[in-house]
Amino acid sequence: AGSFETLVAAVQAAGLVDTLKGDGPFTVFAPTDEAFAALPEGTVEDLLKPENIDTLTAILTFHVVPGKVMSGDLTDDMTAATVQGAEVMIDLDNGVMVQDANVVTADIETSNGVIHVIDKVILPEG
Secondary structure: OOOOHHHHHHHHHOOOHHHHOOOOOEEEEEEOHHHHHOOOOOHHHHHOOHHHHHHHHHHHHOOEEEOOOOHHHOOOOOEEEOOOOOEEEEEOEOEOEEOOEEEEEEEEEEOOEEEEEEOOOOOOOO
């Protein structure tokens, strides 16, 4: 499904491991390492610094929706409330997109939800 070392490191740095291993269910839009690498140079390194944990947590929780949402549950132009608090927009016009990220692999079922692999890191407003 791709490599998720950056995502795992970020989840660990933000202290979200236990949360995401919790009962759930959760729907996670998981950016690949390539998606993190596409951010401006130095972004990931800055986010992993202890003083930026709040920003990192906000970005990561923007990739998580409470509940188990399979691709068949999606409708065009729907929004979904994230754990972070803001909503993400789902677009089905050109494949499945979350905000401006393409879903490259959908419906990877886990013990506490589902993972959809995306090709871009999505960022909450502000």
